[in-house]
Amino acid sequence: MHQLKAQPALIDQVHEQLVAAIAEGQLQPGQRLTQENVADLLGVSRQPVSHALQMLKRRGLVIEHGRRGVAVAPMDGAQIQNLYQVREALDGLAARLAAMRVEANLADNAEIENLKAAFEAGNVLDDKAAVIDLIKADVANHRALHDLSGNPEIARTVEEHWPQFMRSMAVVLDTSGHRAQLWQEHEEILSAVLEGNAELAEALARGHAKRAGEETAVRVGAIE
Template structure:
């Protein structure tokens, strides 16, 4: 038989575990599963159409990302976001993104600026279509273009390690009143300062954008905490 290659079974691009992980992670970030909700293995097996072994692996992975807690005797649940932890995440973001914006302005590479502008246009388009997952994707693309455009891949790796938690917070802030206008406008200031080669203005714009997002997130988390304390 000379054509055995034509009947070869190709390995799927993603495993069942990876697909299930993406589904549950997206359900948490989108708010389908809310902070404090219990994640019952039996129910997840039925909803996802996978085995309990896969569900347990998914929950363990999400616990390592900080999206799931497993209190003794209570079983896994969606992690309650902590104001202190959120503040620390935004502090790190502010430092790294401010540095990146300043260096980007000093470099002012045309290709990087074009990539930033394209991602920003994508953010606005997704807001216009009320496509919040799309907003998260395009925002991640914006910052990837920023960090990789100045060849700060280690800094980008640090940001990527926090991306799940950042997007969990971002999924709340982007839905607040006027954020669909305010957020892109602040990011446009970053791009314009980079275009102008003004490192100080770019750094200040980036840090102001993060400060505003931090303030919104803290307000949302405080409101959630009050609702939890007074059901």
């Protein structure tokens, strides 16, 4: 995190910085936060920090911790599995719609190229790549697929929960075997979409999300 310049949307800036720090693992589950230390870290007053922490509470990213403090919320295996069940349906729908748009020549070429580029950016990362780089590449790939679907409500629905997905993904992507499987599945989904095979694209996307959710829930449950 870095210090922020005073602007009218300062509360939103503080909120975004804290969300990113939690999602990317800079702030770990159970880590205590106070208005004072966050304000000092970001170079702002305590007022925007107080509002931002309330926003994080409503999102389930922090919980009460003692007097005048909060802590980063622990990860919950059951919640993660529930979120992935929603992702399974939405990713399947996104893949189907994207393939249908490609087949009907309705997809914007820039959106297609964006999906290809997102896939390649992750595919070139090797076993030495930092986990956070793999997570960001995975998120970018899914966002590009959601965009190609032509249904903006898919991206809007998932966007709220990316921080929970991102911090839970770290416990799975620390193994090279899973990394290779992840991008192989992304490649299969990409191929089906570009071929305009809506049925296959949906099945692959749903299977990908289902497997990811089950494994992530197990891993998260093991460290709760």
